[in-house]
Structures are given as structure tokens and as C-alpha cells.
Amino acid sequence: MILVSIAGERVVAVTHGGVIRALHRRASSHGRSAGKIMNTCVNVFQLSDEDEWSIKVWGDVSHLNQTGILESGFGG
Numbered sequence: 001m002i003l004v005s006i007a008g009e010r011v012v013a014v015t016h017g018g019v020i021r022a023l024h025r026r027a028s029s030h031g032r033s034a035g036k037i038m039n040t041c042v043n044v045f046q047l048s049d050e051d052e053w054s055i056k057v058w059g060d061v062s063h064l065n066q067t068g069i070l071e072s073g074f075g076g
Contacts, residue, residue: 027053040064 017037024034027045037059044057 024055024058027055034058 020037020043021034023043023045025032028034038061040061040063042057042060042063043055044060046054046056048054
């Protein structure tokens, strides 16, 4: 899932890894690949204006802590 904050507004977009990788490249100051993108992770991008993007949260899976999925589904 991606949560995008735009000029005080919030937009939630749910998408696959290819789009998340493209957004990461756009927001990353170094333009490098995002690396592994975990299923169900939350990524938060902030757009200050159309030329200023930043990554506020990357790969957060803390919402899975109480489910046991982190140990069984992601190899612990």
C-alpha cells in the first residue's frame, strides 16, 4: 500500500511492486532501486510540489506484528 500526502490532502493507493519501485526511484535522492519490496508493506511518500518528493516511511510491516505472519511468511 502507498499513502501519498499532497498539499495537505491524503491519497491512498494500493498497487504492485513495479509501481512502488518507480515511485521510490522518483522520490529517492540517489535514484537507486528500492531493493526487495515486502508484500503488505506500507510506504509513505510526501509530495511538496511536483518537483519535490520524499519518502517518509519505507517498507513498514509493523501492522503485521500481532498476526504471526512476519515469522511464518517472511522467514522470521
